[in-house]
Amino acid sequence: MGGDHGPSVTIPAAISFAKREPEAELILVGLENVIRAELKKHHAENLPRISVQHASEQVTMDDPLEVALRRKKDSSMRVAVEQVKDGKAHAAVSAGNTGALMAVSRYVLKTMAGVDRPAICSILPNEKNGPTYMLDLGANVDCEPHHLHQFAIMGSVLVSAMEGIARPTIGLLNVGTEDIKGNEVVKLTSKLLQADHERGALNFHGNVEGNDIFKGTVDLVVCDGFVGNVTLKAVEGLGHFVKSVITTEFKRNIFTMLGALIGNGALKAMKNKFNPSRYNGASLLGLRGLVFKSHGGADAYSFEWAIRRAYDAAKNDVQAHLSTMIAELMPRSTETTQEPV
Amino acid sequence: MGGDHGPSVTIPAAISFAKREPEAELILVGLENVIRAELKKHHAENLPRISVQHASEQVTMDDPLEVALRRKKDSSMRVAVEQVKDGKAHAAVSAGNTGALMAVSRYVLKTMAGVDRPAICSILPNEKNGPTYMLDLGANVDCEPHHLHQFAIMGSVLVSAMEGIARPTIGLLNVGTEDIKGNEVVKLTSKLLQADHERGALNFHGNVEGNDIFKGTVDLVVCDGFVGNVTLKAVEGLGHFVKSVITTEFKRNIFTMLGALIGNGALKAMKNKFNPSRYNGASLLGLRGLVFKSHGGADAYSFEWAIRRAYDAAKNDVQAHLSTMIAELMPRSTETTQEPV
Incomplete structure (x- = not known):
């Protein structure tokens, strides 16, 4: 139901994806009559691998987090995430309000063991014609070094599983490439990543600058959610x-x-080349289930890419890889995980 | 002598500017024989308003700050800034190493009374066909709210003097426009700026997001040097x-x-429309003298714009306006100004 265009975009995208992927099963969550009407419009009311799960409410772009979390308990967003929690779906995809999606996902799915804070990982095009993964893009505005360290581990697992790169290169976003550059948080993070690199756990390239995102200097760029959001x-x-x-x-x-x-x-x-469609579908990482966020303004073609990312992540078993790597690499959590409710 | 191209760019730019501005006087600082040869090449060795000040050394792009500050005491960069200190020039322009230029300028000129930290203010094009001023762009990576507050005051004075706007609109760069958004530093800064707005001292628009830079939502965007540098x-x-x-x-x-x-x-x-040339020439604000930084890769046309900015700033008496506004608006400094030597 979410995004600027709602079912008129999400449903044709789902139909097209189901036709393209013979093993995919899709659950469409939202107002049943609206969804069925849209399916009918596209002559897809009897497609065997598409089912409908009714949800009576919607989270709007303007709803405060409290409303999304506490008032609208039967929102399409929440019910979609609950499908993942209940094992009925491998992943949820939404084009709705990012903050609400993260809050609802944290509340319903909870944070993965060992992870302090989930993060949002997005993808940008680069001059090498490949994707540059980047996180965090807005979930965490005040970060400590161990948070950025966790983002690097989670992002590295995602790139590895999605792109088939054994040891993705990781860059720490900074104001210069030299070790002495940066604010205190970044300097300390660099030491943590360097230590992981030396024992062969992560492939830390070092500091990168803003222009390196588009140069394709590294596979993954790590930054706090404030810098990531403003830059994006x-x-x-x-x-x-x-x-x-x-x-x-x-x-x-x-x-x-x-x-x-x-x-x-x-x-x-x-x-x-620049079409953000190919790169639509940000991952909410560090939750006990897969959730993907489509751009709110996505068209059907672009929304289908977000579905594809979720599908690929589930197929490549990103969650299992994350659990393994986090158990191996992540130092014990230094803060108690706080759920927003 | 600075920048990627040295005198082959800076000297034709200076000659062209001198011809265009009949009241401008230029002092070319660096290796006298190199400068005179370049002047001759352009048939400008006898232009009455261009003089040469010899300086035997150059700060390179790779020189550590210590070398620029302590070892190369006769660098063209330092001697140029000394012309300002000694009252021989109204402003200095350099295409050299930004960090070194800021360090040398702070050391030679000292920080203006009432200012904790100088900042770098740059200009970007926007969809309204006007400039968006933005600071800080790299001088200060760890900022407290009162630093960002000072940047807003200094930037506002600069925009006012350079663009003839009586009350420039100021936006605080954030991850959302609502008051509750942002990290702690930004939230506290917002309160300081709001208070100034309410007593009519500054024209604070509120929070702005990354895309507002190019929308032209405000005349001046304020952020810390880490965010500013990465974004730029x-x-x-x-x-x-x-x-x-x-x-x-x-x-x-x-x-x-x-x-x-x-x-x-x-x-x-x-x-x-996008040519950064028109927008070349960042201001080092908060020093006891005017210093402008050209992009290192600037061509002669672009470098001439940096000279023009310095000239306009001197003509519009930016320093005097800054002193007045700082004395009026700035709360007493909460830290002792530390010079780097």
Whole structure:
């Protein structure tokens, strides 16, 4: 039910995915009559691997966390996450409010043993034509070194399972590459990661700078949720700016319109290269179950990518890998895990 | 002598600026024979408003701060800043190592009375076709609320003097616009700025997010140097990525090349819109004298913009405005100003 477009996007995406993946089973969670009507519209009301789970409420983008957590107990978001908790689904996907999704997921699924704080891991395109994974992107605004250390471990497991890279390279986001650079939290984190690297547990590349995200210097960029969120939104903002200028300038006169027409292939290729669709689907890591967050503005094509990520994560058994690595690598938790309710 | 290209860029830029501004006087600081040879090359050895000040050493991009500060006492960077201290110049401009320039400037000029920490204020283009000022961009990686508060005051004065805006709008960079968002430092800073707003001292818009930088939501974006540096470099990295994809895609085949040719005007207009040249010249704010930092990779056109910023700042008496506002607005310093030597 979530995102800017609701079932008109999520349901065609689910139908398309079910047709493409003969082993996939999908449970559509939300207002049953709305979902069934949308399925019918796409002649998919009798697809055998799609079922409907009714949920009477929705979390809106403006709902405070308290409402999402305590008032709307039959929200589509919560019921979807409960499918995972109850073992009825391997993963949940939502295009709803990020903060609410994290809070509901933490509350329903609880945090994984050994993990202090779940984090959000997103994917960005890079110049090497591959993905750069980056976390945390907003769940944790005040971080201690051991939190960033945990993010690095969780992110590394995710990249490894999703991309088939045995030892993903990890970069610590900083204001310079030298060891002496950075604030106190980052300097201490660097020491923790260096120690893991020396005993062969993690493949720590060292400090990276903002531009390394798009250079593709490392497979995984680690930062706190404040820096990650601001950086991601600044980058999205520049992307929007560039897009609007391209559109305006190519519409300015007949010559440039002709140019745009002929150069259309190039523009399409560009769009494809930067298209965030391919990279839609952020992982909520460190919970006792898989939850994926689609961009709220996603179209059906893009939302299908988020479903694919969730499917691949379940198939590649990300949760089991996470549990193993956390048990092996993670120092004992230094704080009591606090659930928000 | 600084930057990636040295006198081959800085000197043509200085000559061009001197010709354009009949009241400007320029002192070129560095190796006298190199500078005179470059002036001669451009038939400018006898321009009356350009003089040369010899300095026997250069700070390189790799020099540790200690070397820049203690060993190279006759560096072009230091001698240029000394021209300001000695009242021989109204402002210094350098394309050299940012960290070294800040350290040398702090050491030579000292921090302005009432200011705990100088900051670096840069300028970015926005969708409203205006500049968004942003600070701090790297000088201060660990900030307390009163530091961010001081940055807001200094930045506001700069925008006001440079852009002729009586009450520039100030945004505090955060992970959301609501008051409850953010880490502890940002939440406390917001209260300080809100108090200034309520008594009419500053025009505080409230929290802004990363994408607001390019939307042009506010005239001035305030953040700590860690967040500012990472964000700026991420944005530069995306810019580089976009540029490389445009170039590659338009070269791919004859049709797209033809398209590029016809659409050339549009591409030029785009380039002009994003060209960081127009926005070259970051201000080192909070020192007892004006210092400007050009991008190291600047060409002559771009370096001339940095000279222009320094010239405009001196002409608009930014230092005097800063002193007045700081005396009026800034609460007593809570820490002793520490000079790096």
